[in-house]
Amino acid sequence: PRTVHAPRGTTLSCKGWQQEAAMRMLMNNLDPEVAERPDDLVVYGGAGRAARSWAAFDAIVRSLQQLENDETLLVQSGKPVGIFRTHPDAPRVLIANSNLVPHWANWDEFRRLEALGLTMYGQMTAGSWIYIGSQGIVQGTYETFAEAARRHFGGSLKGKFVLTAGLGGMGGAQPLACTMNGGVCLAVEVDESRIRRRLETGYCDEIASTLDEALNQVREACGQGQPLSIGLIGNAAEIYPELVRRGIIPDMVTDQTSAHDALNGYIPAGYTLEEANKLRERDPQEYIKLSRASMVTHVQAMLEMQKRGAVVFDYGNNLRGQALEAGENHAMDFPGFVPAYIRPLFCRGKGPFRWVALSGDPEDIYRTDEALMELFPENESLHRWLKMAQKKIHFQGLPARICWLGYGERDKAGLKFNELVAKGIVKAPIVIGRDHLDSGSVASPYRETEAMKDGSDAIADWPLLNAMLNTASGATWVSLHHGGGVGIGYSIHAGQVIVADGTPEAAARLKRVLTNDPGTGVMRHVDAGYDEAIDCARELGVQIPMLD
Amino acid sequence: PRTVHAPRGTTLSCKGWQQEAAMRMLMNNLDPEVAERPDDLVVYGGAGRAARSWAAFDAIVRSLQQLENDETLLVQSGKPVGIFRTHPDAPRVLIANSNLVPHWANWDEFRRLEALGLTMYGQMTAGSWIYIGSQGIVQGTYETFAEAARRHFGGSLKGKFVLTAGLGGMGGAQPLACTMNGGVCLAVEVDESRIRRRLETGYCDEIASTLDEALNQVREACGQGQPLSIGLIGNAAEIYPELVRRGIIPDMVTDQTSAHDALNGYIPAGYTLEEANKLRERDPQEYIKLSRASMVTHVQAMLEMQKRGAVVFDYGNNLRGQALEAGENHAMDFPGFVPAYIRPLFCRGKGPFRWVALSGDPEDIYRTDEALMELFPENESLHRWLKMAQKKIHFQGLPARICWLGYGERDKAGLKFNELVAKGIVKAPIVIGRDHLDSGSVASPYRETEAMKDGSDAIADWPLLNAMLNTASGATWVSLHHGGGVGIGYSIHAGQVIVADGTPEAAARLKRVLTNDPGTGVMRHVDAGYDEAIDCARELGVQIPMLD
């Protein structure tokens, strides 16, 4: 247990910027400003870790510092396990996290192996060293809420009551994303300290400790059409049903507790945090049972709200899947957010593109913001987002930015950033990555690939091809994970990160990786038969052998 | 349905030897001399296919013929899905076969998706285009039987009665591997045509249609210490128990029916082939039930033989796993062949190295045989194998050779072969690959990673790292599969193939790939705590960050 901050500036402690970038991003994931529980190496999403142990962390750092520019470090579930000679255009780090042979891919076996010290939970960007704090999800949530507003409420959430729960690493972005869309957000969170944290960072406006108090504020703000967000101290499995009992039906309902992990991510109804901690220690099986039972209550309230006219969707935490397993057969009656709002973007290779300034200087991010606005002058929503982000987003750890870009855009952005580095317009290299939740990088039948047009939800070849192609194209590090946001057994997904260090070699790699990576997303959706993807492939020249 | 032969000689129909090699090896996998059911694109191992359909086959061939030397073709479960610009040192083809998100990784879901045309069964070397017919397994089986002989019978099977079943693509090697070790083999096979095929290729000596007849021959040969192999027309689930009833206990017992696939790979007791085909069509669920029930009987006989003193082992077809699922709780009481005989080899990166002469000329293989014997003058068992192979092995399709080489040996062999190509000592490039059953490339708790020292049997990060590292190192094609010999749900494994075309660029790639690929095997076994692997890493300089 110690406090970790990534070094800033241009002094290298590694033998090249690629290794340096990996080292700084690992450290940045564990920065107390970024990580949810840095002492336990937990970055976000329940138990998503950056390294298996502090000894493993130290060994990774040491390995990166010694790594040559033609070597590749292998990391197995947060532990460095081998260094091999490859070549300068190969990745410097290859990562596989939490993967299990399918028949054994359940939480019991995972926990058994974790207790033996043989694995760790990598989540998506925790174990692949490209988590950038709540901003990452703000943009995704903003896009999702905006799309929902367009679909259901004529383009704005003004005057609308949005109910959600969970203000953790990801969920904490919901209040801000909601008010950015003009809405009124009530977010139920059992852990008061999580709400306080969101207040401090300006992601949430108010805190309430009783439902009545919160509802008064909601009513007033909705009436006046004022954006407002309130964190209510409480348990979703109690508050949601209570709203139903009172006949109070919000306009939109979702949830971002860490329901995917019944033991560590969800607090059963009726338990204080302390009581829950004790029970978890004493009787994990009982805990899981209670936790799942609460999820059933939680989901039943959401189903009832849906019946009474609310727009209800699952926000990627497998709450429905857990309730289904616990016996609620209607759990899948409300949709996941991906088929509802995100898939049309995926068809064009669009997804959460993000970048980080290794200099540590926020000015560098503002320079990239400007460059992007110049590069895509016609993209209004991009301009709106970047301006709002500059005002509202507090940087956590190394300054970073996120925006959704697609096929034919990411490569342009990457080359532009490389140019900014080469010309000294930014002070140090820029790290470019993305979430594993992206158009070509994930198979997850309860989230990203729910309800695919051709029924291919469970086919996991796609993320593996994505990882291998990013490796072949020369990403700086590539990762392949199992589990992620929906938990063990439910998803396979890949990540890539690439460094723009201003060199022509980096430019060639950036062009390849940032074309091919979203290209696999277009390809995957062409294969599934989506017209938007087929149009995109034809317009932009993605080569699909069996298309024509 | 058509007859496929790979082109021979040095005329290219692709834009480079790497693409040409992939095309010829795909075609060679479907050569009637090589494939078990070429009309259905089935190469071996039940339903292991080389391409998803004939349309997909044609599209792969077309794609390879058009593929530039800096492009990479992606193949998703036997279908070409995308072509991307990479670079000359990247793989030309990346393949992912049969992978499913773990929670959905069962036969029912796989078959549902297969029926929808969304996937195919890739087995190990079928969908990754490096199957070379029965020879591949002869060497493995020879090594296994030899090791078993050393362990239990003082080094030879002379005068020993070895009982097995299944003379399919892999299993057909057993009679020959047994007689090569001096033993007497009784192989029960329900399909007479399979036995006849083994007689024609000289892998099996005799055919018998009654047990009495067969047992007389066994007794005589054992008495005289004469090597002999007999294919007995019959069902293992009937013959094995009958032997127990008669009190006839062989010295060694195993089985290579395609038990991993209860529907397509195993014939239930009491059924003729035709009856079985009809039932399979009419009522697949009933078929599977009967099939599994027969496997229980089959395993119970093996358990009884073990009790009465026979050396009994599972030969990697998941027979035990199936019997366990069908309720035989003692199924796992006899060991798998890997922990019993193969793991010590894996600890030194040893596994089934293989190569193919693209010229089509057997002389080229004899040149490589000679070169290897010169390269490793001190390796007696290698010399013995190569000489025996030259005498006994009939080439199927393109001439090929296999032998087990380890870390520090494969790279030497690859560079030597590249030199033979460069100097014109062989007439065309040599393709070098291996089975997915190798030391660093597979996670399979009922076979390759059964009973690992640290309990890490089910950790699947290792094969993913292997595939990514081979991609980074510049293998010509790399594949990631699920299922393989033990069936859907039970394994994750990776393959690599690399072309020695005589160029210095190929030499650099060969050096990297053939060092790193077995290097991951040493690494994996070091991490699991095997002393042999730790010694190997220290002696040969494999870099393991947390070892010292």
Ligand SMILES: NC(=O)c1ccc[n+]([C@@H]2O[C@H](COP(=O)([O-])OP(=O)(O)OC[C@H]3O[C@@H](n4cnc5c(N)ncnc54)[C@H](O)[C@@H]3O)[C@@H](O)[C@H]2O)c1
């Ligand atoms: N939609 C997406 O794009 C996306 C992306 C990544 C992750 N996720 C998923 O979203 C979920 C949340 O992620 P996170 O990083 O915020 O997790 P987290 O563990 O940091 O936060 C979860 C929060 O929920 C609270 N909570 C738990 N049980 C509760 C209950 N019964 N009532 C009220 N509050 C409760 C916890 O106190 C905690 O603050 C995870 O399941 C994650 O996998 C979604």
Ligand SMILES: NC(=O)c1ccc[n+]([C@@H]2O[C@H](COP(=O)([O-])OP(=O)(O)OC[C@H]3O[C@@H](n4cnc5c(N)ncnc54)[C@H](O)[C@@H]3O)[C@@H](O)[C@H]2O)c1
């Ligand atoms: N040990 C290894 O190294 C290794 C490697 C690869 C595959 N395998 C596994 O070995 C098994 C055999 O592979 P294959 O390629 O030979 O398969 P195959 O399908 O070509 O042959 C199986 C044979 O078993 C026969 N058979 C089926 N049921 C029978 C019964 N009840 N009694 C007698 N004969 C019966 C079939 O007629 C067929 O000839 C597969 O499960 C495969 O996955 C093992």
